[in-house]
Amino acid sequence: MSRTVRDLDAAQLRAWPLPEPEGGKEGRGRVVVVGGSRRTPGAVLLAAEAAMRAGAGKPQVATAESVAVAVSVALPEALVTALPERGDGEIAATSVDQVVDLAAGCDALLLGPGLLSPDAANELLEALVPRLDCPVVLDALAMSYLTEHPDGVTHLHGRVVLTPNDSELAETLGLDEAEVVDRAAECCAELADRSGATVVAGGETTYVAAPRSEVVWRHPGVPGLGVAGSGDVKAGVVAGLLARGVPAEGAAAWGAALHLRAGRAVSEHEAPLGFLARDVLPWIPHLMAQLSSPAH
Numbered sequence: 001m002s003r004t005v006r007d008l009d010a011a012q013l014r015a016w017p018l019p020e021p022e023g024g025k026e027g028r029g030r031v032v033v034v035g036g037s038r039r040t041p042g043a044v045l046l047a048a049e050a051a052m053r054a055g056a057g058k059p060q061v062a063t064a065e066s067v068a069v070a071v072s073v074a075l076p077e078a079l080v081t082a083l084p085e086r087g088d089g090e091i092a093a094t095s096v097d098q099v100v101d102l103a104a105g106c107d108a109l110l111l112g113p114g115l116l117s118p119d120a121a122n123e124l125l126e127a128l129v130p131r132l133d134c135p136v137v138l139d140a141l142a143m144s145y146l147t148e149h150p151d152g153v154t155h156l157h158g159r160v161v162l163t164p165n166d167s168e169l170a171e172t173l174g175l176d177e178a179e180v181v182d183r184a185a186e187c188c189a190e191l192a193d194r195s196g197a198t199v200v201a202g203g204e205t206t207y208v209a210a211p212r213s214e215v216v217w218r219h220p221g222v223p224g225l226g227v228a229g230s231g232d233v234k235a236g237v238v239a240g241l242l243a244r245g246v247p248a249e250g251a252a253a254w255g256a257a258l259h260l261r262a263g264r265a266v267s268e269h270e271a272p273l274g275f276l277a278r279d280v281l282p283w284i285p286h287l288m289a290q291l292s293s294p295a296h
Helices: 042-053 068-074 093-103 118-131 140-148 166-173 177-182 184-195 230-243 248-269 283-292
Strands: 004-007 030-034 058-064 079-083 108-111 136-139 160-163 198-202 205-209 215-220
Touching (some): 042 230, 042 283, 058 068, 058 093, 118 140, 136 140, 136 230, 140 230, 160 230, 166 177, 184 198, 184 205, 205 248
Parallel strands (some): 004 215, 136 160
Antiparallel strands (some): 198 205
């Protein structure tokens, strides 16, 4: 089907209203972030904090046992679970029962930040994803699961957001990365239709495509966001919004817009380049309140 590409502005974002900022932590959602490795504990830290900045009430992190204590100290707001790891420091597939227990009753599950081995990621997700029944975000190497199992999240009935970068999108679709860059909007829509999930992808310009939607949403970004950890932040914001009850397309659109506008704010207040992925985090609550206001 043909799609129209439209700019994602504040008026359109309010078509997916955010929950009122009231109630306790239980009412604002429990989000579980699964990822990291012996060499990349920072990814789950960025993602979990981003989920909280987006308003989620209870963050939980499940990561490789060798770094779990350090993660717990670095993010005292989170409950941290140590998962068995392989000899290379990646999360072992034997941890699947622990992750299923964490996912039971959670409001959103984010899989993938900080995973380094496609084989290990696919082994874990093959055992895990078919057993899930909650909103899910697949990020980074978690996308390798869909490369092997194109219909692997259809049992979640659209409660899924995919956040691949250009190379991950190309790998999942079996295309050359240069073609994906040239046809980013079409490729996002193709993956959305194929998987039954909402897709957030693109380079400096980000696109949001929902399955069988007539519109692909477009939002320009800033060069400074092209740094390590930026995707972890974006995925965390999306997961936090899902945990609050925002539907998949709305969580994806809000997540993309908040991430990109926060990057623009840092770029304007500090410098166009040289800021860190974590520098955008304090801007997210402010921009969320601003964009959700009818007066904006």
